[in-house]
Amino acid sequence: MPVASDAPPDFGRSDVEAVVVTTASLPKPNAAELADTVAARWQAGPWPAEQVALSVFIGGDGTSVLTYAQWSSRGALEESLRDHGSVSWANAPGALLGEGADSGVRTTGPLPFGIYRTVRGTAVTEENPVPVSFPVAFFTMADEASAAAWVDGLLSAEEENEGDERAYPDAIAANFHVSLDGTQVLVLSEWLSAEAASQHIADVWDPILAHFGGDAGALYRHHTTLNALEKTAD
Template structure:
């Protein structure tokens, strides 16, 4: 089995069960009490580097003491075989800052560290976001098998909200497409980034949707391209969640 296949198989990094947490599952994006979301993304350079980054960072979090303000920290492996995405939830900025202050220098580096930053979601460290609005699923709940990260650069909070509100009005507030589960729009604290955390049943389902209603020249892309102060930064597909989610 290749490194990428190992990542996508969902093989656990946990050294043992941790009371009160689920291991290697998708986070509950709309969970109650999540006041701060941290998102960062790295380029590990190769499938081997990707696996090493996932192993190292997940192991550091398995070993770290986790305060009550910690809700989740999940790492994902890009289907490109090199990128890594981090999605973390805390009750508040204060809870996260207190946690960071309590770590020694080595622990901070192991917990926050990653390969070279990709650059279209964050810089070398996590960017702070707030969940703004969501496109909700049609019908009964489905289990996600793929996360699609869609990023935008925006000129400020007004442009960011205009983008998200307009998309939800255009689509009708319901996640479209066969295989699409839900989309969760996050706006960075400074208003310069929007990240859509979009849940799909499989990466293949998203590929089919891109070739259909989300193709360039369609109504969604036409709306985005017509907005002032909004720059699309593309998307990446991620699988294989690795981390801890408070139950």
């Protein structure tokens, strides 16, 4: 049985080749209830041998849930997603609640990603800072080359406007993911406070995205992380 933890995921795990992300938008602010249901379903197992962790996040307004599952094998993840009866589909938020016009639930995914680039802030000097706010944004792309070029261009524009030091108060890191088919970019950032994250988005990213297209998405908070027992027992 997976082990539950209050600690948010380690986005830079060396044993992770790919991740799969799902989101659910709800008609009422009952995201915590859904998050508990998702976590309980995953904790009951069994897990694929190649899945090492699953983290559940809740939107700041209580109307959205995001799951972030880390896999040690890209091939195993892709095989899982080809099977619509696999745990990746059966345990997704939409499958547990039912989505569609009647339920009011809207979902995306499961979508497989790999981390393309991570940039870190320099103002936070703690050795192991614990983020409490996670800005999340998705952007549609034409293909993998376009996605990589878009991320590189976005970060170059930020450096041109703000400098490359990235000494933003309370900023830990921004993790830029590209979907395995190249059609999506996911940006998932880590912050010590929601207030600082919101201010940074307004001051830095909203003007840049006005040129590049898209919006800065939404703020999430961590709900729980489940770690595969065989990966955590030493």
